[in-house]
């Protein structure tokens with residue numbers, strides 16, 4: 655048995671393991687999105703960050719070595735870089751390409767117009783670059799992330815990446831603009847979280863009237879000097895996939911159309927040994 659088929663067997667076995675509610679929902683969303691959006695013709699693929707994305711990589715590996723021959727995968731940060739390497743997939747970097755076929759990423763919350771909050775894992779800068787570069791950008795998440803208005807379920811605010819020396823000034827400006835910002839602190843580290851790009855992260859909660867217009871809020875925040883990127887993603891997504899507790903997947907497409915996929919097959923249709 656080749657190393658590639660051992661890896662593939664491991665990923666296919668993972669697909670059959672039973673998971674708890676939320677984890678199973680994440681896996682369903684990821685598998686359905688890969689099945690729909692990553693075909694044999696897609697060679698340049700962006701891999702997002704977060705706890706749903708490992709299932710995206712699982713499903714890509716399950717497509718088999720023939721499907722993955724000639725493909726290059728670009729990560730949105732340290733975590734997805736490790737996922738790509740450990741899965742035995744070919745790793746590329748963002749400065750080698752100017753476009754991608756598809757990027758699949760997680761989301762902290764998605765509204766009814768496919769706007770989203772991202773950056774719960776502090777990766778929003780590279781995530782947005784890989785979303786911008788992709789012909790098709792889709793999000794995968796469990797049912798808890800499916801909202802009408804951003805900020806309904808995701809209460810910790812909009813993640814904002816800032817250059818370290820400007821953080822105090824940005825905090826003050828965000829407060830003047832009606833936000834309630836806090837500097838994100840490390841959990842097992844004294845001091846602030848430092849992003850993969852060496853920057854700080856501010857999480858800013860805004861009132862509902864501002865969250866109702868995420869594109870306008872994004873521009874206001876981005877114009878503050880010292881802000882590098884904002885975890886509001888607007889006008890980028892082609893679709894969002896939400897895994898549900900009943901084993902189905904809700905697909906929200908551009909233009910407001912919603913569809914329900916009743917079940918996701920164990921093995922991808924294009925799998926080849």
Ligand SMILES: O=C(CO)[C@H](O)[C@H](O)COP(=O)(O)O
Pocket residue numbers: 702703704705706707759760761762771772773774775776777778781795
């Ligand atoms: O934006 C992100 C990281 O910066 C993630 O995609 C987002 O936090 C969702 O993560 P999860 O799949 O764990 O819910």
